[in-house]
Amino acid sequence: MTDPLDLFFACAPGLEDTLREEAVALGFEGPRAVPGGVEATGGWPEVWRANLELRGATRVLARIGGFRAMHLAQLDKRSRKFDWAAVLRPDVPVSVEATCLKSKIYHDRAAAQRVERALSETLGISIAKSAPVRLMVRIEDDLVTFSVDTSGESLHKRGHKAAVGKAPMRETLASLFLRRCGYDGTVPVVDPMCGSGTFVIEAAEIAAGLQPGRSRGFAFEHLATHDPDAVATLRREGTAGSTPLFFGSDRDAGAITNSTANAERAGVAGMTYFRQASVSDLTPPDTAPGLVIVNPPYGGRIGNRKLLFALYGTLGEVLKSRFSGWRVGIITDDGGLAKATGLPFLPGDPPVDHGGLKVKLHRTAPLP
Numbered sequence: 001m002t003d004p005l006d007l008f009f010a011c012a013p014g015l016e017d018t019l020r021e022e023a024v025a026l027g028f029e030g031p032r033a034v035p036g037g038v039e040a041t042g043g044w045p046e047v048w049r050a051n052l053e054l055r056g057a058t059r060v061l062a063r064i065g066g067f068r069a070m071h072l073a074q075l076d077k078r079s080r081k082f083d084w085a086a087v088l089r090p091d092v093p094v095s096v097e098a099t100c101l102k103s104k105i106y107h108d109r110a111a112a113q114r115v116e117r118a119l120s121e122t123l124g125i126s127i128a129k130s131a132p133v134r135l136m137v138r139i140e141d142d143l144v145t146f147s148v149d150t151s152g153e154s155l156h157k158r159g160h161k162a163a164v165g166k167a168p169m170r171e172t173l174a175s176l177f178l179r180r181c182g183y184d185g186t187v188p189v190v191d192p193m194c195g196s197g198t199f200v201i202e203a204a205e206i207a208a209g210l211q212p213g214r215s216r217g218f219a220f221e222h223l224a225t226h227d228p229d230a231v232a233t234l235r236r237e238g239t240a241g242s243t244p245l246f247f248g249s250d251r252d253a254g255a256i257t258n259s260t261a262n263a264e265r266a267g268v269a270g271m272t273y274f275r276q277a278s279v280s281d282l283t284p285p286d287t288a289p290g291l292v293i294v295n296p297p298y299g300g301r302i303g304n305r306k307l308l309f310a311l312y313g314t315l316g317e318v319l320k321s322r323f324s325g326w327r328v329g330i331i332t333d334d335g336g337l338a339k340a341t342g343l344p345f346l347p348g349d350p351p352v353d354h355g356g357l358k359v360k361l362h363r364t365a366p367l368p
Contacts, residue, residue, distance in 0.1 A: 080122050
């Protein structure tokens with residue numbers, strides 16, 4: 001199967017344009033933002049590279065073909081003639097998920113069963129719910145499309161973070177929020193409520209040129225199209241520096257312990273510095289101005305909303321009085337709390353899905 005594939009890079013709704021910018025920067029062909037992600041084209045090397053290099057995508061899907069089918073018998077017959085062996089291996093179990101929309105075939109489970117039977121009876125593939133490879137069947141307007149999930153576990157699982165706090169910010173979201181703030185790896189970053197260190201570590205990795213997927217495996221390794229030697233040539237070593245430019249603080253001692261350990265595992269310990277401190281004790285590092293980015297408690301799950309107004313107010317006062325020249329990004333689901341900072345936010349950021357909440361990134365230009 002050498003023809004270009006239609007690729008889909010999934011991301012949190014609300015950040016599609018930002019992921020498209022990343023895909024453009026990484027040289028993927030014709031990326032365009034669509035609801036829920038970015039579409040592009042490319043061969044299997046682009047699939048491998050997307051999984052290794054895209055920081056903002058949660059998974060990479062490859063569309064491997066399809067046909068029209070008006071009823072289940074037709075789906076059964078045409079599925080048996082499909083060239084599964086070009087992509088799937090007989091010795092690797094597969095799970096099948098089907099979705100039917102505006103089609104004469106309307107029963108998802110019955111459609112999935114026909115495809116499962118075709119796989120097992122033509123190629124001898126075993127079907128299992130927790131299989132290493134997931135085949136997705138979409139039937140829309142009677143057009144059947146087969147896609148394979150080439151990532152496996154969600155790509156926010158970078159493979160080197162063991163310790164997380166409560167209500168963690170996923171790495172994929174953190175990277176896109178950093179990009180939305182204009183961060184390009186060349187300026188210092190401060191997170192005064194760093195939790196498990198996600199923003200600080202992600203910023204350091206970007207600056208060091210470390211591939212987000214360097215420490216983990218992928219579903220594409222279980223496909224017939226996998227070429228281990230070719231994938232090895234796509235893996236590259238970044239160079240982590242030894243000067244701290246990425247700073248995290250948190251009032252919780254456990255968060256600092258976790259952050260320090262996570263940075264060590266990620267290979268960026270020399271570029272990061274974590275300390276236990278409250279927001280009122282926050283001072284800028286002895287560097288050029290950069291970006292302060294923070295994901296404070298929202299009140300929905302962590303903290304009491306009334307008490308949070310004082311916290312946000314203190315954060316705003318500290319930033320306005322001590323961080324002249326720094327840009328600020330604050331993520332919250334509560335516009336009232338953002339307003340309580342008194343910071344001069346720029347208009348226009350869309351709401352983003354984050355753990356069942358609609359959050360917004362509130363950004364500033366460099367503070368006066």
